[in-house]
Amino acid sequence: MTTGVTINLRADGGLERREHPLLPPRPGGALLAVERANVCGSDVHLWRGGHPTLHDCVLGHEFVGRVVDTGGGPLYDARGERLAEGDRLVCSYFRVCGNCAMCRIGRMNLCEVAYASWGRSSLEQPYFRGAFASHYHLHPEQFTVKVPEELPSSLAALANCALAQGLAVVDRIRADVLPGPCLVIGAGALGLSVVAGAPKETSWDVYDRVAGRRANAGLFPNARALDALPPAGGALDGNYDVVVVAAGTPEAFGTALEQVRPGGQIVMMGIINTRDTDVVSI
Numbered sequence: 001m002t003t004g005v006t007i008n009l010r011a012d013g014g015l016e017r018r019e020h021p022l023l024p025p026r027p028g029g030a031l032l033a034v035e036r037a038n039v040c041g042s043d044v045h046l047w048r049g050g051h052p053t054l055h056d057c058v059l060g061h062e063f064v065g066r067v068v069d070t071g072g073g074p075l076y077d078a079r080g081e082r083l084a085e086g087d088r089l090v091c092s093y094f095r096v097c098g099n100c101a102m103c104r105i106g107r108m109n110l111c112e113v114a115y116a117s118w119g120r121s122s123l124e125q126p127y128f129r130g131a132f133a134s135h136y137h138l139h140p141e142q143f144t145v146k147v148p149e150e151l152p153s154s155l156a157a158l159a160n161c162a163l164a165q166g167l168a169v170v171d172r173i174r175a176d177v178l179p180g181p182c183l184v185i186g187a188g189a190l191g192l193s194v195v196a197g198a199p200k201e202t203s204w205d206v207y208d209r210v211a212g213r214r215a216n217a218g219l220f221p222n223a224r225a226l227d228a229l230p231p232a233g234g235a236l237d238g239n240y241d242v243v244v245v246a247a248g249t250p251e252a253f254g255t256a257l258e259q260v261r262p263g264g265q266i267v268m269m270g271i272i273n274t275r276d277t278d279v280v281s282i
């Protein structure tokens with residue numbers, strides 16, 4: 001039987017290479033060969049033991065995989081396009097059952113089984129459920145999208161995490177506070193994905209303590225990098241209608257409170273949280 005390899009995070013923080021048999025995919029799923037896997041900031045947090053429950057698992061969730069086995073059945077992406085062996089895919093890392101209470105009100109990221117396949121030990125079948133591996137078992141309940149041929153895997157790999165979160169934040173920015181001045185705190189992939197996905201008529205200031213990171217704001221015509229934040233507003237004023245916190249630190253939330261105008265909006269993103277709130281808007 002053909003085998004593949006996973007890089008498993010052990011409970012003691014070590015990484016262990018394990019070899020497993022490649023099982024056939026379940027109906028409606030697929031076996032993918034991992035073509036590219038990014039190291040997300042969440043992977044680093046988890047590697048450092050920053051998650052309360054995930055301590056023995058295969059990390060990696062920003063990736064592009066190539067279909068090597070469809071199990072013989074028809075396979076379609078989220079747009080309804082029929083997929084074939086050799087196609088490159090990006091996949092949501094969480095599952096969506098479509099039937100639970102949250103799925104029925106459209107909050108699919110909070111599906112009851114969202115994380116039933118993610119962060120599992122590679123000792124459990126079907127073994128390949130993280131992207132730091134040679135292969136990945138796509139579950140039938142995961143959304144997937146075929147990557148166009150002209151798009152390199154290096155760009156497509158962040159679509160299912162950083163870019164998806166950035167677009168979700170843009171969706172949650174209230175229409176009544178746009179298009180005032182907006183601020184992003186944190187110029188990593190998350191923060192810059194918000195700028196990339198925001199309406200072009202909005203203007204964004206981008207702040208990051210690391211000069212090299214905030215300089216990347218210059219890549220976007222509707223953004224400018226700030227070397228320092230403007231003086232904090234008083235109790236009844238502020239500088240920004242929208243403040244997006246993408247820095248992953250508690251201190252950044254305090255900064256957001258100082259910078260937001262009355263009636264404005266703060267959006268937190270990229271917070272590891274085991275409760276039901278993935279993004280908090282106020």
Ligand SMILES: [Zn+2]
Pocket residue numbers: 040041042043061062161162
């Ligand atoms: Zn990620």
Ligand SMILES: [Zn+2]
Pocket residue numbers: 096097098099100101102103110111112113
């Ligand atoms: Zn569900």
